[in-house]
Amino acid sequence: MHEVPRVRFAPSPTGYFHVGGARTALFNWLFAKRFGGVFVLRIEDTDEARNSPEWIDGICSALEWLKITWDEGPFLQSERLDLYAEAAQSLFRSGKAYYCDCQRSEIDERVRSAGLPPGYDGFCRDRGLQSATGRALRFKVPKEGETVVDDLVRGKVAFENRTIDDFILIKGNGAPLFVLANVVDDLDMRISHVIRAEEHLPTTPKAILVYQALGQNAPQFAHVPVLVNEKRQKLSKRRDRVAVEDYKEMGFLPAAMENYLVLLGWSPGDDREFLTRQDELDLFSLDRVGHSPSFFDVTKMLHFNKHYLSLLSSEELLQTALPFLEATDFWDGTPDQRSSFLKLAPEISTRIGLVSEIPGMVDFIFKSQLSIDESAFNSVTTDSNSKKLLERSIEVFSGLEIFGSSELESACRAWAEESGLSLRKLQAPIRVAITGKKVGPPLFSAMEVLGRETSLSRLSDLASRLS
RNA sequence: GGCCCCAUCGUCUAGAGGCCUAGGACAUCACCCUCUCAAGGUGGAGACACGGGUUCAAAUCCCGUUGGGGCUGCCA
Numbered sequence: 001m002h003e004v005p006r007v008r009f010a011p012s013p014t015g016y017f018h019v020g021g022a023r024t025a026l027f028n029w030l031f032a033k034r035f036g037g038v039f040v041l042r043i044e045d046t047d048e049a050r051n052s053p054e055w056i057d058g059i060c061s062a063l064e065w066l067k068i069t070w071d072e073g074p075f076l077q078s079e080r081l082d083l084y085a086e087a088a089q090s091l092f093r094s095g096k097a098y099y100c101d102c103q104r105s106e107i108d109e110r111v112r113s114a115g116l117p118p119g120y121d122g123f124c125r126d127r128g129l130q131s132a133t134g135r136a137l138r139f140k141v142p143k144e145g146e147t148v149v150d151d152l153v154r155g156k157v158a159f160e161n162r163t164i165d166d167f168i169l170i171k172g173n174g175a176p177l178f179v180l181a182n183v184v185d186d187l188d189m190r191i192s193h194v195i196r197a198e199e200h201l202p203t204t205p206k207a208i209l210v211y212q213a214l215g216q217n218a219p220q221f222a223h224v225p226v227l228v229n230e231k232r233q234k235l236s237k238r239r240d241r242v243a244v245e246d247y248k249e250m251g252f253l254p255a256a257m258e259n260y261l262v263l264l265g266w267s268p269g270d271d272r273e274f275l276t277r278q279d280e281l282d283l284f285s286l287d288r289v290g291h292s293p294s295f296f297d298v299t300k301m302l303h304f305n306k307h308y309l310s311l312l313s314s315e316e317l318l319q320t321a322l323p324f325l326e327a328t329d330f331w332d333g334t335p336d337q338r339s340s341f342l343k344l345a346p347e348i349s350t351r352i353g354l355v356s357e358i359p360g361m362v363d364f365i366f367k368s369q370l371s372i373d374e375s376a377f378n379s380v381t382t383d384s385n386s387k388k389l390l391e392r393s394i395e396v397f398s399g400l401e402i403f404g405s406s407e408l409e410s411a412c413r414a415w416a417e418e419s420g421l422s423l424r425k426l427q428a429p430i431r432v433a434i435t436g437k438k439v440g441p442p443l444f445s446a447m448e449v450l451g452r453e454t455s456l457s458r459l460s461d462l463a464s465r466l467s
Numbered sequence: 468g469g470c471c472c473c474a475u476c477g478u479c480u481a482g483a484g485g486c487c488u489a490g491g492a493c494a495u496c497a498c499c500c501u502c503u504c505a506a507g508g509u510g511g512a513g514a515c516a517c518g519g520g521u522u523c524a525a526a527u528c529c530c531g532u533u534g535g536g537g538c539u540g541c542c543a
Binding site: 010011012014044046047049050100102103104117118119136138154157158159160163164165167168170171172173175177178179181182197198199200201202203223225226228230232233234260263264265267269270271272273290291292293294295297299300301302303304306310347348349350351352353409412413416422423424425426427428430431435437438439440441442443444 | 468469470471472473474478479480481482490491492493494501502503504505506507535536537538539540541542543
């Protein structure tokens with residue numbers, strides 16, 4: 001490569017930022033950064049009817065969340081309309097494009113009665129129409145020959161020109177269609193590699209034809225496979241859960257999402273799966289991108305999330321948990337609360353799959369009034385020994401010099417020994433009394449964090465509720 | 468309908484003619500570990516869509532079939 005690559009990510013702001021878009025952006029970013037290149041962010045908002053400016057912020061913040069940074073942009077196509085108009089005029093003047101006043105219904109009618117395949121029939125191709133309001137500008141596709149896309153991931157893909165309709169360059173309202181806008185911008189922004197989803201492959205010969213008509217060289221293309229749902233259909237905003245924002249709110253870590261996404265359609269070639277950003281940078285290449293669509297499997301992404309969660313330090317876990325804690329009614333972020341959280345953090349990081357599970361895992365420490373799960377409470381009441389065990393536990397724990405997890409544990413083990421009960425059995429009602437749940441972080445650590453006074457009072461609280 | 472793409476365990480994939488009795492990971496099952504639950508460990512089940520070629524040899528190359536998907540818009 002003689003020059004540093006310049007790539008672009010060009011989403012259209014028609015909804016929440018899509019996981020498929022995130023993967024495309026990531027591939028672009030990795031490709032550019034691996035070779036010291038430039039990543040351009042461009043917003044394709046030429047269709048007024050479908051775009052909404054508020055989605056742009058969402059796209060940018062999702063990219064930032066994933067640490068996919070752009071070097072140039074965001075450029076808005078809506079602010080570059082004169083550039084497209086200029087290119088369109090030059091195409092018209094050189095006879096490479098023509099004006100058309102056909103309505104869709106007229107075209108359909110003609111095509112249907114002539115028994116032609118759906119598409120434009122070239123009705124205005126030789127009518128010599130001049131520019132007028134409401135008239136669209138169409139590209140005059142050569143009748144002969146073929147246009148070859150030399151794709152970096154799929155190889156050469158040939159399209160016969162006669163199968164390509166005279167497509168629209170400028171709409172009747174004067175706005176450009178994406179093919180034109182894309183070509184003009186990619187030229188203007190000196191884009192060297194267009195890396196995008198496979199769904200764009202069929203429109204690529206059109207773009208190439210426009211480059212040729214403009215007397216310019218086309219960039220290199222690389223079409224990466226699409227992401228599909230469980231029915232193997234392209235992920236869609238309407239029917240599938242695709243918003244990056246949603247996954248963030250569910251409690252996925254950006255590093256986990258990135259690691260999962262990079263493996264969708266690409267692999268490093270060996271058995272490694274956990275990859276750091278640096279690994280990805282060292283290893284990513286377009287020739288290792290696969291050719292078939294990948295199912296976006298949240299279950300596997302959850303596995304990556306667990307892994308990255310378990311890697312966090314206590315302080316990091318607190319930081320990532322904060323937005324979720326602050327949404328609860330028991331967290332007020334006092335130094336005491338923070339230090340309690342930090343003490344228990346190592347015990348919870350391997351017990352959660354999502355950051356959003358953290359509040360439910362630690363609430364018992366912070367709630368002044370413990371609520372006991374119905375099923376947990378039932379499990380205690382159905383065991384006739386529970387009350388005795390709880391009362392005895394108070395005696396055992398009260399005698400402790402130090403209320404620490406190892407002291408609590410040894411005391412329980414000794415008690416289990418003398419009573420002939422298993423530790424498993426013995427701790428069950430205590431756990432419910434302390435945490436209000438049947439499962440949770442290790443009991444003795446939980447009690448240590450909670451402290452002697454609160455622990456003992458919770459034990460007697462539950463004991464007194466039993467007959 | 469036309470054009471184009473794709474095809475290895477349920478899923479993500481490794482595999483670029485002999486290393487394949489097809490490897491790994493997720494999910495799943497069993498066991499171990501264990502104060503609950505996780506985590507971790509060990510093991511099990513589980514795939515080259517089909518049919519023809521080419522070749523001494525094919526998951527790998529070619530053709531076809533089947534299946535899936537995308538595009539076919541004055542959306543991107």
